[in-house]
Amino acid sequence: MPTIDVVIELSRDACLAHYEGRVGQVMAHSLDGRCVVFPAEALRRVVTQDGVHGRFRLTFSDTGRFVAIERIA
Structure with a gap:
């Protein structure tokens, strides 16, 4: 499954x-x-x-639908 590593910086209020x-x-x-x-x-x-603050790996299905999110170092 395809993955994309992203940086997310969201305040408590934004969350x-x-x-x-x-x-x-x-x-x-x-x-x-x-x-x-x-x-x-x-x-x-x-x-x-x-x-939410940090780097995360997003996993998508082969058709492009979101599957999972996990924190990465």
Whole structure:
């Protein structure tokens, strides 16, 4: 399955907007400069009290649908 490594920097308040459903998608930039859009509900797996900060690996199906998100070093 294809993967893309991205940097996500979202404050606690920005994450709250996603959590409350006011925002349905997240836009992030990959480490190689591409713009990537994925479902905001994916953030629930990686959000902390401070928001979402760091590098993450997004996994997509062969048809381009979001599958998973994981924190990377």
